[in-house]
Amino acid sequence: MSIEKVHDYIDQHSQNFVSELVRLVKQPSVSAKGEGIQECAEMVENVLQKAGFSTQLIPEKGGYPVVYGELASKKSKKTLLFYDHYDIQPPEPLEEWKFDAFGGKIHKGRIYGRGSSDNKGNIISRIKAVESFLETNNDVPVNVKFVVEGEEEIGSPHFAPVIEQHKDLFSNDATIWEFGGTDYEGRPTIYLGLKGVLSVELRAEGAVRDVHSADAPLVPNPAWRLVWALSTIKNKKDEISIGGFYDNVEPPSMEELQLLDDIHQEEEKKIKTLGLKEFLNRRSGTEAKKALLYSPTCTINGILTGYTGLGSKTVLPKKSMVKLDFRLVPNQMPDEIFEKLALHLHKNGFGDVKTIRHGSTEPTKTPVTEMFVDVVAKAAEKVYEKRAVIYPTSAGSGPMHLFRNQLHCPVVSAGCSHADSRGHAPNENLTIEGFIKGTKFMATILEDFGQS
């Protein structure tokens, strides 16, 4: 098939593609609040249908629908699947937006709005890449499937059973994950994995009611109980002290470590924008990159106890609670880590501290040596005319492990965002140039995967 014709078609129809994206950005789809979900799912389904896909909305038990689309190639038996999500993060704080978060305003070559980059730009870019093939070649180089879920931004709580029940429908030879783009130097960035995450809540209880703090010599203080318990979990060197926590951590391979040299972190910029003097433990260079991608973490998300209002109140609280998340790396499993945490608290005399488990996802990555990684990297290099930066894994989390473990496919994340896209933050945006180039990139992946 002629990829030049496809690229020309993309250039000629770029305005239409942008309008389609603007329309999708104007449709709210905030999963955290359940706002506009059904409407957005139907809109994505409609865009797929118009492009030539046969589609269905798969209900998630207790959750939001998954949009599924498929399109058969006349000449290839191979299947490429695109994983995306149509839900978005809440747009707040609204007063920090230059333009309406749901306005889809175009300003100086950028499309502004919540979801423009994460993940609606990628949804449209990928569908339009397929559509451009159909329009110019009357066929696609490989079979194409889309799985677009509506709960990614809230941790995909109902997604696992959908994958399990649709293994045949979702089966594929390679998957393109939802995110990616270019770095500050305009180099294409692709990602091969995600950390896992385990969210936990700890609770300590004392008397049945708040007590006068004069009684402190007699009445146990749940705030102190929690602080003491927390101090056994992590030391001042930032090491996690839970027994056996690091046992299953698989160190990065030599090939992975070599890839770190290509990654440019913009350290100074990040330190400055965060108002810091330096990174934690004065990490920098390769050490900082290695820690970011390969260190499991334990983060206190928030602590709630006692009186924190104006002035002072000499009170001894009746209860305290903390929310924690653990970011996990291969091969740490959420079940294993939760058990080790509970055992650790018990062994250290904190059997009275209640441990409550919230959501979790497993860590996963596709090996650097997988052939599909090379297909995507080479396609990127053709389109961007710069060497692709391969992140052997990334610091975020998501349901990628379900695809790796249940569908057994290589998964590579690549997309059309840019370094200043501001996903999850005010003034989220996508450059039109990046959006169109990203569409050509996706078309090239389709073509090259067909020939590989």
Ligand SMILES: [Zn+2]
């Ligand atoms: Zn996101």
